[in-house]
Amino acid sequence: DTEVTQTPKHLVMGMTNKKSLKCEQHMGHRAMYWYKQKAKKPPELMFVYSYEKLSINESVPSRFSPECPNSSLLNLHLHALQPEDSALYLCASSQEWRTGGRTEAFFGQGTRLTVV
Amino acid sequence: RKEVEQDPGPFNVPEGATVAFNCTYSNSASQSFFWYRQDCRKEPKLLMSVYSSGNEDGRFTAQLNRASQYISLLIRDSKLSDSATYLCVVTDSWGKLQFGAGTQVVVTP
Numbered sequence: 001d002t003e004v005t006q007t008p009k010h011l012v013m014g015m016t017n018k019k020s021l022k023c024e025q026h027m028g029h030r031a032m033y034w035y036k037q038k039a040k041k042p043p044e045l046m047f048v049y050s051y052e053k054l055s056i057n058e059s060v061p062s063r064f065s066p067e068c069p070n071s072s073l074l075n076l077h078l079h080a081l082q083p084e085d086s087a088l089y090l091c092a093s094s095q096e097w098r099t100g101g102r103t104e105a106f107f108g109q110g111t112r113l114t115v116v
Numbered sequence: 117r118k119e120v121e122q123d124p125g126p127f128n129v130p131e132g133a134t135v136a137f138n139c140t141y142s143n144s145a146s147q148s149f150f151w152y153r154q155d156c157r158k159e160p161k162l163l164m165s166v167y168s169s170g171n172e173d174g175r176f177t178a179q180l181n182r183a184s185q186y187i188s189l190l191i192r193d194s195k196l197s198d199s200a201t202y203l204c205v206v207t208d209s210w211g212k213l214q215f216g217a218g219t220q221v222v223v224t225p
């Protein structure tokens with residue numbers, strides 16, 4: 001089973017709202033990722049968690065706050081977003097990160113976020 | 117210079133025909149190589165990993181040329197359902213996935 005589940009699938013939020021995106025995988029993967037994808041562009045890496053610790057933050061604005069409560073769950077907390085943050089937010093997981101293990105990443109269906 | 121470069125296409129392919137396209141990567145230390153496909157407004161899905169010896173999965177064949185730093189994907193007997201954007205993905209020296217901008221393939225009846 002190569003399934004990564006994201007909720008919600010769609011989200012519309014105002015610039016003063018606080019919301020959270022959720023991601024779950026039960027493949028025993030130890031690396032989890034958040035990506036942002038704008039229309040007709042490739043995914044852009046935001047954060048990498050490895051063994052529940054934040055390994056990479058690609059200079060993402062603090063209005064995006066990741067959290068990894070356990071090895072199966074990854075959250076992205078959103079606060080005071082701007083309209084230009086509207087995009088498809090993708091969660092992914094892979095077996096390992098940077099240890100020479102298998103690095104194929106499996107993506108969730110994404111959350112399509114609109115900031116109004 | 118971009119880390120991973122692809123011809124954006126579109127490649128218009130008659131059903132049943134063969135199509136092939138490449139991507140080039142700039143980091144000679146890259147270790148892992150993949151092809152993903154992405155349908156409109158959907159998530160990227162792993163199509164295949166690319167190994168040094170080349171590999172085949174049904175109608176899809178991937179090749180890796182480390183000396184020239186390119187990866188190729190060939191699709192035989194194209195189906196309408198093969199219409200998608202194909203993303204070339206390479207890991208950099210940090211292990212981060214570097215995505216190409218994608219090659220659009222349109223299979224026509």
